[in-house]
Amino acid sequence: MKQNEILETIRMIEEQKLDIRTITLGISLRGCAGDDADTVCGRIYDTITRRAENLTRVSHAIETEYGVPIINRRVAVTPIALVADALDLDGFLKVALTLDKAAKAVGVDFLGGYSALVHKGFAQGDEALLKALPEALSTTDRVCASVNVATTHAGINMDAVARMGRIIKEAADRTAGRDGVGCAKLVTFANVPEDNPFMAGAFHGIGEPECVVNVGISGPGAVKSALESVRGEPFDIVAETVKKTAFKITRMGQLVAREASRRLGVPFGIVDLSLAPTPAVGDSVAHILEEMGVEVCGAPGTTAALALLNDAVKKGGVMASGHVGGLSGAFIPVSEDAGMIAAVERGALTLPKLEAMTAVCSVGLDMIAVPGDTPAETLSALIADEMAIGVINHKTTAVRVIPAPGKTVGDKVAFGGLLGEAPVMDVSPYKSADLIRRGGRIPAPIHSLRN
Amino acid sequence: MRAIITVIGQDRIGIIARVTAILAECRVNVLDISQTILQELFTMTMLTDLSAMEISLEELSTRLKEAGEEMGLSIRVQHEELFRSMHRI
Numbered sequence: 148m149k150q151n152e153i154l155e156t157i158r159m160i161e162e163q164k165l166d167i168r169t170i171t172l173g174i175s176l177r178g179c180a181g182d183d184a185d186t187v188c189g190r191i192y193d194t195i196t197r198r199a200e201n202l203t204r205v206s207h208a209i210e211t212e213y214g215v216p217i218i219n220r221r222v223a224v225t226p227i228a229l230v231a232d233a234l235d236l237d238g239f240l241k242v243a244l245t246l247d248k249a250a251k252a253v254g255v256d257f258l259g260g261y262s263a264l265v266h267k268g269f270a271q272g273d274e275a276l277l278k279a280l281p282e283a284l285s286t287t288d289r290v291c292a293s294v295n296v297a298t299t300h301a302g303i304n305m306d307a308v309a310r311m312g313r314i315i316k317e318a319a320d321r322t323a324g325r326d327g328v329g330c331a332k333l334v335t336f337a338n339v340p341e342d343n344p345f346m347a348g349a350f351h352g353i354g355e356p357e358c359v360v361n362v363g364i365s366g367p368g369a370v371k372s373a374l375e376s377v378r379g380e381p382f383d384i385v386a387e388t389v390k391k392t393a394f395k396i397t398r399m400g401q402l403v404a405r406e407a408s409r410r411l412g413v414p415f416g417i418v419d420l421s422l423a424p425t426p427a428v429g430d431s432v433a434h435i436l437e438e439m440g441v442e443v444c445g446a447p448g449t450t451a452a453l454a455l456l457n458d459a460v461k462k463g464g465v466m467a468s469g470h471v472g473g474l475s476g477a478f479i480p481v482s483e484d485a486g487m488i489a490a491v492e493r494g495a496l497t498l499p500k501l502e503a504m505t506a507v508c509s510v511g512l513d514m515i516a517v518p519g520d521t522p523a524e525t526l527s528a529l530i531a532d533e534m535a536i537g538v539i540n541h542k543t544t545a546v547r548v549i550p551a552p553g554k555t556v557g558d559k560v561a562f563g564g565l566l567g568e569a570p571v572m573d574v575s576p577y578k579s580a581d582l583i584r585r586g587g588r589i590p591a592p593i594h595s596l597r598n
Numbered sequence: 599m600r601a602i603i604t605v606i607g608q609d610r611i612g613i614i615a616r617v618t619a620i621l622a623e624c625r626v627n628v629l630d631i632s633q634t635i636l637q638e639l640f641t642m643t644m645l646t647d648l649s650a651m652e653i654s655l656e657e658l659s660t661r662l663k664e665a666g667e668e669m670g671l672s673i674r675v676q677h678e679e680l681f682r683s684m685h686r687i
Contacts, residue, residue: 153604154636395685399680
């Protein structure tokens, strides 16, 4: 090995905050189904604690041996609406508490999969899960929930969109003492991927094996730093530089995924090639966009810069990994990115601009705080717009929005840790209640005659 | 297994002697050393073979790290495969 290559890796880890964001163990809970809540909960707890028994130990061993920080260990399970389909509301609440207990027992910071897929309608378990959501999010610490309300094949379930607005409001109210943190653990999706290792939207899809290891990488700091060396160069060189850096980052992810898979005796699933920011200095996606030449993230040109970034990350990463999946791209969660927070505070980054940015990057309106008095119908309408972008463009989009209880534009919410803090953003005062009240389904789009 | 040991920090007398003495005590074989002064910092990378080592990798890391802290250096031990996979296709 050449010394400069060794030192480059060390600098990426030490100075540019390169890390493995998460090793996520996907666990099938299909065998846990039943019609008695206590029996189902017992099976769920046993399955998770048995399967994830060695996750923390193995993760720490890899971290020590390779000298690569592995920030989080997580568990994703089969959508609970399927597993607990035969249970009533009380049963679903018990399952949420059981998942929380199991997550704490195996030492993971989040467990995803308190989820339902309702893009065409609601089965019995979906109904119960949606009713349980606000309480389940307020009585648990580590359980993450997601609801898929739209797909390109099915269109948008507007009844579900309407309900999500109300659920988000109620989850915020029930966690009002903690700035509405319940909503930070709830994602509304279009075209949800079944193998995403990132929270809060992770679950173990029905096409997945019994148990699987998925790895999510990070590294906005490493990309930003690489771009500093090509200041003023044309975009061809920018794209090439991002690709090379993404390749190196992903190779590290692939290595960790392979080792984790071998040591846990669990098949390797995918590496998720995402640039996932954290609130730490030097770990921001917004700062990459600014390095490309916009004065502040959100200025005209931001969408173009983000489109290039998202595409180049995938191109560089695909060759570095055997299997790529999950969300793969650039994340733009406002509260979790120091540059995004600063851009909102300077008035450069607004909700409409973020919406445009979500059309060209992975995920969507993520970790956005809005005034606590935003009507449920307005939240639903924000979701509907985002779902439409995903459905029409054949991509995943998501909304994780927090109507901060008792707060308004200019205030701040603080969740701490990876969830960060967010300035409350301005939402259009004009109403969308009549649109949301219609309900029904927006039909699936046509994919010929494209213009 | 083979590991890359990197030593970075303020230059002073006896860094190599101290580090290699610990490696010898721990039965770590040095295969290759490259040392230079980069931006006024002492920078050394060593390729080592740990197959005869009788202590755990974690213990070796801790002993080197402690010695490094005494001398104002940062010392890391990392599996060679990390660097190989990141920089070679």
